[in-house]
Amino acid sequence: MDAAEAVEVIQHEMTAFARRARASAGRMHPELSLVSYTLLGHLEESGGCRATDLAAHYALDKSTVSRQVSALERAGLVGRHPDPDDHRVQTLQLTDAGREILAQVTRSRRVAFRERLADWPEEDLTRFAAYLERYNAGTAAD
Amino acid sequence: MDAAEAVEVIQHEMTAFARRARASAGRMHPELSLVSYTLLGHLEESGGCRATDLAAHYALDKSTVSRQVSALERAGLVGRHPDPDDHRVQTLQLTDAGREILAQVTRSRRVAFRERLADWPEEDLTRFAAYLERYNAGTAAD
DNA sequence: CGGGTCAAGTTGTACTGTGCAACCAGGTGA
DNA sequence: TCACCTGGTTGCACAGTACAACTTGACCCG
Numbered sequence: 001m002d003a004a005e006a007v008e009v010i011q012h013e014m015t016a017f018a019r020r021a022r023a024s025a026g027r028m029h030p031e032l033s034l035v036s037y038t039l040l041g042h043l044e045e046s047g048g049c050r051a052t053d054l055a056a057h058y059a060l061d062k063s064t065v066s067r068q069v070s071a072l073e074r075a076g077l078v079g080r081h082p083d084p085d086d087h088r089v090q091t092l093q094l095t096d097a098g099r100e101i102l103a104q105v106t107r108s109r110r111v112a113f114r115e116r117l118a119d120w121p122e123e124d125l126t127r128f129a130a131y132l133e134r135y136n137a138g139t140a141a142d
Numbered sequence: 143m144d145a146a147e148a149v150e151v152i153q154h155e156m157t158a159f160a161r162r163a164r165a166s167a168g169r170m171h172p173e174l175s176l177v178s179y180t181l182l183g184h185l186e187e188s189g190g191c192r193a194t195d196l197a198a199h200y201a202l203d204k205s206t207v208s209r210q211v212s213a214l215e216r217a218g219l220v221g222r223h224p225d226p227d228d229h230r231v232q233t234l235q236l237t238d239a240g241r242e243i244l245a246q247v248t249r250s251r252r253v254a255f256r257e258r259l260a261d262w263p264e265e266d267l268t269r270f271a272a273y274l275e276r277y278n279a280g281t282a283a284d
Numbered sequence: 285c286g287g288g289t290c291a292a293g294t295t296g297t298a299c300t301g302t303g304c305a306a307c308c309a310g311g312t313g314a
Numbered sequence: 315t316c317a318c319c320t321g322g323t324t325g326c327a328c329a330g331t332a333c334a335a336c337t338t339g340a341c342c343c344g
Contacts, residue, residue: 013271175300205305
């Protein structure tokens with residue numbers, strides 16, 4: 001396989017993967033869409049941020065984020081904390097329930113991934129992980 | 143990085159990638175959605191098949207495929223050819239216009255991929271490609 | 285200070301992709 | 315023949331998304 005072929009394969013496989021990801025995510029975790037999962041994850045990592053930050057980070061419209069956040073709030077998974085300095089701003093934070101669900105989904109995702117990767121030698125795993133990081137780093141939004 | 147960490151990273155990066163793929167695909171090729179592109183691609187590869195085959199292959203509902211195909215037909219990109227042996231069946235085939243558009247999108251996707259992967263050494267490209275193939279092979283539907 | 289402008293977020297509207305269920309039409313086998 | 319199977323379409327509902335208009339609050343400059 002030369003470089004040109006490899007690029008073809010990478011393109012093909014990434015496309016195939018992308019097409020499937022949403023559907024399988026929906027099937028595996030009906031309680032949390034891929035977007036919700038991502039937003040919750042970001043809140044956990046960042047320790048709380050504004051809706052606008054989420055929109056910018058994931059290249060989503062602010063209205064989309066607004067609605068997603070509303071849903072997550074209705075579900076009791078995130079809380080809004082008005083910023084005392086700037087009354088336009090509300091900081092979003094995971095609730096305990098949100099943290100719990102997130103952990104649960106992460107756990108089950110992890111199990112699925114581990115299973116799928118069970119027969120990979122460690123060396124291949126680390127190399128594959130590094131490649132993915134490198135590949136994704138070449139994109140604007142995380 | 144040990145195996146457990148690598149699995150975490152792979153999970154994280156694949157999730158990130160999946161989340162972004164649709165949006166960027168939509169932005170890059172407004173003339174052809176990711177699904178349409180995939181279906182067209184399959185028709186090209188297979189040299190024509192039935193709607194049911196597409197549904198099975200991509201784990202989509204037959205109604206979804208039916209609508210997508212209708213749209214592609216309206217756009218003049220695929221043609222339906224009734225099966226003379228079984229009047230329930232219609233074989234779908236790319237039209238010349240469909241082949242043209244598909245080639246065009248494939249070309250521009252390829253350029254984008256090449257660009258993103260331009261500074262990768264050939265050895266890394268081929269290894270990454272192999273890993274992706276291996277990873278995706280572990281799933282039911284292509 | 286006051287008015288213009290900018291920023292955060294919400295809401296109305298529309299569109300796409302999707303699945304499920306009901307249905308139709310054509311084939312198949314007991 | 316009649317019951318059942320199969321390929322496909324259509325009606326309906328819903329999620330996720332964007333865009334545009336709007337509200338509210340902050341900020342800056344004259």
